[in-house]
Amino acid sequence: MASAAYKNGVNAIRKRFRLGHVLMFLVSCIATIFFLFPIFWWFLSSLKPFGKIFHSPPVYTGFEPTLSWYRTVLLNESYVTQEIQSTGAVTGEGGGSYYSVPFLMNSIIAALVSTLIVTVLAAMAGYGLSRFNIRGKVHIVFWILSTRMMPPVAVAVPLYLMYQSAGLLDSRLGLILIYVAMNLPLGVLLMKSFFDDIPRDFDDAALVDGATRFQAFRMVALRYVWSGLAATAILAFIFAWNEFLFALVLSGDHSRTMPVAASTFVTSYGTEWGYLAALGSTAMIPTLLFILFVQRHLVRGLTLGGLRE
Amino acid sequence: MSRTVTGQHSSDKPSQLKKAGAIWDGPTPWLVLAVLWLAVFSIFPFLFAVYRSFFTFSTQSGTFVPAGLENWVRLFEDPRVWNALAVTLKYVSLGLGIELVLGFGIALLYNQDPFGVSFFRTAMVLPMVVPPAVVALMFQLMEHDSFGVLSYYAYKLRLLTPQEPFLGGEGKHAMTAILLPDIWQWTPFMALIILAGLRSLPRDPFDAAKVDGANAWQRFRYLTLPMLRPIIVIAVLFRVIDLFSKSFDYVYILTAGGPGRRTEVLSYYDWLTTFQYTNWGYGAVLGVFMLVILVIFGNVLIRVFRLRW
Numbered sequence: 172m173a174s175a176a177y178k179n180g181v182n183a184i185r186k187r188f189r190l191g192h193v194l195m196f197l198v199s200c201i202a203t204i205f206f207l208f209p210i211f212w213w214f215l216s217s218l219k220p221f222g223k224i225f226h227s228p229p230v231y232t233g234f235e236p237t238l239s240w241y242r243t244v245l246l247n248e249s250y251v252t253q254e255i256q257s258t259g260a261v262t263g264e265g266g267g268s269y270y271s272v273p274f275l276m277n278s279i280i281a282a283l284v285s286t287l288i289v290t291v292l293a294a295m296a297g298y299g300l301s302r303f304n305i306r307g308k309v310h311i312v313f314w315i316l317s318t319r320m321m322p323p324v325a326v327a328v329p330l331y332l333m334y335q336s337a338g339l340l341d342s343r344l345g346l347i348l349i350y351v352a353m354n355l356p357l358g359v360l361l362m363k364s365f366f367d368d369i370p371r372d373f374d375d376a377a378l379v380d381g382a383t384r385f386q387a388f389r390m391v392a393l394r395y396v397w398s399g400l401a402a403t404a405i406l407a408f409i410f411a412w413n414e415f416l417f418a419l420v421l422s423g424d425h426s427r428t429m430p431v432a433a434s435t436f437v438t439s440y441g442t443e444w445g446y447l448a449a450l451g452s453t454a455m456i457p458t459l460l461f462i463l464f465v466q467r468h469l470v471r472g473l474t475l476g477g478l479r480e
Numbered sequence: 481m482s483r484t485v486t487g488q489h490s491s492d493k494p495s496q497l498k499k500a501g502a503i504w505d506g507p508t509p510w511l512v513l514a515v516l517w518l519a520v521f522s523i524f525p526f527l528f529a530v531y532r533s534f535f536t537f538s539t540q541s542g543t544f545v546p547a548g549l550e551n552w553v554r555l556f557e558d559p560r561v562w563n564a565l566a567v568t569l570k571y572v573s574l575g576l577g578i579e580l581v582l583g584f585g586i587a588l589l590y591n592q593d594p595f596g597v598s599f600f601r602t603a604m605v606l607p608m609v610v611p612p613a614v615v616a617l618m619f620q621l622m623e624h625d626s627f628g629v630l631s632y633y634a635y636k637l638r639l640l641t642p643q644e645p646f647l648g649g650e651g652k653h654a655m656t657a658i659l660l661p662d663i664w665q666w667t668p669f670m671a672l673i674i675l676a677g678l679r680s681l682p683r684d685p686f687d688a689a690k691v692d693g694a695n696a697w698q699r700f701r702y703l704t705l706p707m708l709r710p711i712i713v714i715a716v717l718f719r720v721i722d723l724f725s726k727s728f729d730y731v732y733i734l735t736a737g738g739p740g741r742r743t744e745v746l747s748y749y750d751w752l753t754t755f756q757y758t759n760w761g762y763g764a765v766l767g768v769f770m771l772v773i774l775v776i777f778g779n780v781l782i783r784v785f786r787l788r789w
Contacts, residue, residue: 198589199596205664206606209618210606210610296514315518317778320775321767321771322747322770323725325525328760383504385504409608416726416729434613434617454614462605463602
């Protein structure tokens with residue numbers, strides 16, 4: 172009798188447990204569909220022939236997948252060339268303004284180089300802010316944060332004039348310089364909070380042993396903040412890769428980045444959805460790879476290390 | 481601990497090695513590059529913007545004409561600014577509120593480790609790595625009034641009518657149209673930050689509260705929320721900065737401030753003033769105005785929640 176009641180109880184608990192888990196799983200699935208659907212739709216569109224992209228009701232299946240958008244965007248083959256190739260003749264005509272590899276290269280270079288500089292500078296400044304008692308440190312930190320509050324629209328004009336006189340307009344270097352400035356505040360705060368987590372005794376021990384401050388930094392402290400460096404690098408890369416307004420104002424034919432190039436596919440004659448979808452889908456790959464390798468650090472980095480009161 | 485700016489380096493060990501690295505004993509070399517970089521790209525543009533705000537740009541002569549306080553007086557008399565401010569505040573508060581609630585919900589859910597949580601979490605990172613300009617284009621395709629997949633289902637579910645679509649019509653749903661990409665892209669940011677915060681909470685207080693008979697809601701209200709406060713404040717601060725000034729990408733591509741001025745946020749109005757109407761002086765005023773609002777907000781937030789860096 173007692174044992175039956177016990178069994179019933181256990182079963183009830185098990186059932187509730189299972190029901191709860193199934194519910195949680197279902198809600199997670201719904202959230203994930205919400206996050207993945209637009210990307211799925213964009214990718215699907217990049218494989219659709221012209222008439223099926225702009226179609227009501229929406230087309231999911233039953234079309235002949237095509238790579239022609241990708242061939243134009245990535246291989247510089249025009250639509251006409253592809254037609255001729257399939258019938259045997261070849262012409263030298265290129266994909267024209269839809270050929271996007273140079274724009275992707277500009278984006279990658281600007282994002283990578285600025286990320287590298289940000290990581291180095293942020294590590295040094297973060298260490299400095301963490302290890303030394305500086306008068307008015309709170310104000311310095313808030314000032315650093317406040318530089319991120321400058322609306323890009325407001326910075327764009329002074330920057331344009333600065334760059335004009337310095338000959339930096341339409342150059343990758345110009346973009347790199349401003350991307351470093353844009354990502355430094357977050358990087359410095361992030362690195363400071365990571366260094367704050369390491370006891371000062373570690374550095375002091377090295378100093379007592381005769382190491383210089385710089386050696387203590389490079390050989391001791393830096394070893395403990397790898398995940399902080401990774402988080403800084405990831406965030407700096409994402410924000411530089413995503414940046415639109417500065418690139419729109421400061422870049423030209425020689426330095427146009429991918430987001431700006433994508434926006435030029437919207438013409439007064441209509442939007443080239445096929446090319447856009449192909450470019451957008453391709454552009455997700457670099458950051459995606461980056462993220463998959465170092466996701467753990469991203470999550471930790473987003474909380475600014477393990478920020479406490 | 482008591483290492484000061486002036487330092488006591490040279491007194492203890494005057495070895496050759498120590499001397500070579502002695503410059504690193506003060507905070508200056510650590511900070512100088514980052515601070516200079518930020519100064520060049522933030523203080524200079526800021527001072528320049530303030531300076532320019534006292535001039536008007538004459539398109540006829542191509543020169544700047546002193547205008548005294550004219551631009552500043554105009555700020556307070558321009559009904560478009562107040563409309564833009566209202567639109568911006570609506571956008572920021574709706575976006576922030578929805579992202580915070582959804583993000584918190586998802587973080588709490590994923591913190592329970594539902595089956596497949598690592599996949600769900602990885603999928604959630606994807607929206608953040610698509611450049612906002614490309615996201616805006618994705619949503620333009622999906623929100624198109626006759627061929628958009630979202631419009632199609634919204635019509636089916638009677639959420640929208642073809643007379644009042646996402647984009648176009650009288651613009652009743654234009655705010656929704658520009659909020660959707662933001663919510664889609666940045667809810668994961670909130671969720672990841674809060675999730676990382678939840679993961680870093682100590683277990684003991686929760687066990688103690690359970691023993692004392694606190695129910696789940698009480699534990700959430702009196703333990704989880706207060707302990708997560710600093711992390712939530714940081715997340716809110718960064719989101720507000722971006723919602724406030726970087727909503728530009730979505731507005732620029734999706735609605736161009738329309739229909740009418742229903743979605744004309746401050747950053748877009750500043751853009752129009754500066755680059756379309758070439759009124760650089762007044763554009764500078766608008767930029768400084770935005771910066772002032774954000775700096776005040778940031779200060780208040782940090783003071784009220786007593787955040788310490």
